[in-house]
Amino acid sequence: MEPRLDCRYYIGEKPCKYKLLCDNCSHYDPMGIRILILKLGAMGDALRTTPILSELRRIYKKCWIVWVTDRESHPILQHNPLIDTLLMNDPHSIMPLLSQSFDLVYCLDKDPTVTSLAMQVPARKRLGFAMSPYGTLDIFNDASQYALALGLDDSLKFFENTRTYQEIICEMAELPYHRDEYIYALQTDDCHNARMILERAKAPGHGPKIGLNTGCGDVFATKKWPADHFITLTQMIRERFDGQVYLLGGPSEITENETIEKATAGQAVHTGSHPLGVFAGLLNEMDLVVASDTMALHLALAVRTPVIGLFGPTCSQEIDFYDRGEAVVISCDCAPCYRKTCRLDESCMASLTPESVVSKIKKYV
Numbered sequence: 001m002e003p004r005l006d007c008r009y010y011i012g013e014k015p016c017k018y019k020l021l022c023d024n025c026s027h028y029d030p031m032g033i034r035i036l037i038l039k040l041g042a043m044g045d046a047l048r049t050t051p052i053l054s055e056l057r058r059i060y061k062k063c064w065i066v067w068v069t070d071r072e073s074h075p076i077l078q079h080n081p082l083i084d085t086l087l088m089n090d091p092h093s094i095m096p097l098l099s100q101s102f103d104l105v106y107c108l109d110k111d112p113t114v115t116s117l118a119m120q121v122p123a124r125k126r127l128g129f130a131m132s133p134y135g136t137l138d139i140f141n142d143a144s145q146y147a148l149a150l151g152l153d154d155s156l157k158f159f160e161n162t163r164t165y166q167e168i169i170c171e172m173a174e175l176p177y178h179r180d181e182y183i184y185a186l187q188t189d190d191c192h193n194a195r196m197i198l199e200r201a202k203a204p205g206h207g208p209k210i211g212l213n214t215g216c217g218d219v220f221a222t223k224k225w226p227a228d229h230f231i232t233l234t235q236m237i238r239e240r241f242d243g244q245v246y247l248l249g250g251p252s253e254i255t256e257n258e259t260i261e262k263a264t265a266g267q268a269v270h271t272g273s274h275p276l277g278v279f280a281g282l283l284n285e286m287d288l289v290v291a292s293d294t295m296a297l298h299l300a301l302a303v304r305t306p307v308i309g310l311f312g313p314t315c316s317q318e319i320d321f322y323d324r325g326e327a328v329v330i331s332c333d334c335a336p337c338y339r340k341t342c343r344l345d346e347s348c349m350a351s352l353t354p355e356s357v358v359s360k361i362k363k364y365v
Contacts, residue, residue: 044297108173288308330352
């Protein structure tokens with residue numbers, strides 16, 4: 001008996017799901033082109049990289065896609081139907097890669113552990129970011145020059161660039177750009193749990209369900225919109241749209257969301273902190289979401305919910321809202337800056353008014 005080592009069902013240490021020997025098996029399905037994608041976190045970045053999967057599947061009808069991510073981003077990719085093998089960026093998962101071979105390696109992350117791995121994995125062709133002999137960031141292919149330049153030239157990234165992240169990633173990967181959507185697989189149980197949460201935490205009003213994501217992540221606190229603005233925005237949504245306002249967020253937002261709920265006398269309802277899948281289900285139940293440049297913004301786009309994005313210290317032009325929302329961008333001399341802390345007494349985000357947000361909301365509800 002000759003085992004078919006390249007069959008997508010072959011396991012080796014035990015029978016495959018068909019319980020048949022390889023000889024003359026009618027279920028034999030060769031992997032085809034083997035592709036390795038190296039992209040870690042943050043979750044929003046991992047999610048907005050998923051559109052390249054659609055293009056890869058179009059071009060390579062028969063392929064096997066392996067994606068290496070980190071612990072943070074693993075939950076957002078684990079049910080993706082276009083990823084054959086999802087690996088964690090740890091020694092247990094990485095060591096076997098060094099003994100495999102790939103036709104294509106796409107290194108779409110600047111992390112030195114990842115660029116080093118991209119250099120070592122046996123591959124016919126490598127694209128994207130690389131590590132130089134000096135241990136510094138380099139590129140494998142000329143098409144990745146623009147992506148490298150964005151990190152080196154603030155003027156290019158902050159003011160001159162008009163291309164979305166997805167366009168830039170496709171160029172790095174030498175793939176056609178067709179404006180493919182994010183890919184996130186909502187789970188039935190998560191959607192059910194989200195509906196149950198909203199039934200228990202019923203917000204007043206009969207208009208559209210509007211979710212306010214009050215957090216901004218741990219890295220860039222400068223992206224945070226003030227709580228007072230969320231309170232004012234709640235009042236305006238209730239008055240103008242009879243909207244049902246739900247406060248969304250994770251563990252870091254519990255205290256603030258409870259404070260906003262109390263300050264609005266229950267006009268905005270805190271939905272609690274939940275696992276990622278349930279959070280995605282909540283975003284899916286909303287008619288519109290208001291969020292800063294965070295994972296919640298990208299996840300809302302992934303579940304096809306209209307989004308109003310709040311931008312100050314980061315660049316809005318890299319975000320594709322897929323015609324289901326738009327950015328509200330503050331105009332000030334020092335923005336964007338991509339600084340983790342603000343040098344001023346008041347962050348630029350405080351200058352972004354609730355009135356400017358409401359004017360955008362009314363276009364989508």
